[in-house]
Amino acid sequence: MEEIEEGIFFKxxxxxxxxIFMGFFISTLxxxxIGIMMGTSRAWQSIWEPVVGLVRYMPAVAFIPLSILWFGTTDTQKFFILFLGVFFQEVIMVADxxxxVNRSLVEVGMTIGLKKFEIIKDIVFRxxxxxxxxxxxxxxxxxxTYLVVAELVAASEGLGFRIMQAQRYLATDRIILGILVIGLLGxxxxxLFKLLYHRLFPWKESAKVKE
Structure with missing residues (x-):
């Protein structure tokens, strides 16, 4: 393919x-x-749960026209769509x-005189x-998924953009290649996430084997 030979595809x-890295990093940051505080504080949960519960059911794709008006077709627009798509779901999952966490662990921390922040940091988070x-x-x-959708609509480069461009010219091979590359990267x-998990928590795998 011309794009591969010219280095455009790898770009x-x-x-x-x-x-995707920057969007995911900002969302997670x-x-x-917020998720940890929601999972450990009823007051914090009562403040954030209605907001998160409302926005997380709004499709991020529907915000693409607004995001283009606000940020144009810059990377900031892609980050915004990623934030909407990932942040609210991630907050709920982290809170869950x-x-x-076993309540008895928290009670032990309270018994030995740990402060609230220390309990969250040293017991709940770990x-x-x-x-x-x-x-x-x-x-x-x-x-x-959200990144590719954003690139399909408002981009001048990226895998999503190349897939849309190939669709206009009926270049089926380029569309399939783009889809396969996205799947392979994913x-x-x-x-890598799985390998990191095994390295960080080897006892989890040991527990599964015993079961």
Whole structure:
């Protein structure tokens, strides 16, 4: 293919990966602390749950016209769509991870005189971290979907843009190649998340084997 020979295709891969990484990073940067607080504080949950519950049911794709008006076709627009698609779901999942922490562990922390922040940091977060890593793995996959949708509509480069461009010229081979590359990148990153999980939490695998 001409795009591969000229290096354009690999450039598109780099552009798309950069966008998804930055969008996912920004979403996680806000979702992690808010989710932890929602899972450990009833007051915090009462404030955020109605907002999160409302917005997370709004399709991120519907915000694409507004995002173009606000940010044009810049990378910021892609980050915004990724944020809407990932952040609210991630907050709920992180909060649920924290809520599953054994209550007796928290009570032990309170008994030995740990402060609220210390209990959250040293007990709740550490106990919930394996589940939170699984949440990151899941939401990373969702992020790819929202990124490609954003690139299909408002982009001048990237894998989504190339797929749309190929559709206009009825270039089926380029469309299939783009889809396969996205699937392959998703599979590779998913395997990296899985490897990281095994390295960070080897006892989890040991427990599964015993069961």
């Amino acid at each position: 598109d891969i780099g552009v798309s990966f950069y966008r 806000f979702a992690l602390p 991870n924290c809520k599953t 106990a919930a971290f394996p589940g939170i890593m699984d949440t990151f793995r899941t939401t990373w996959g969702w992020a790819w 599979l590779i990153t998913d395997m």
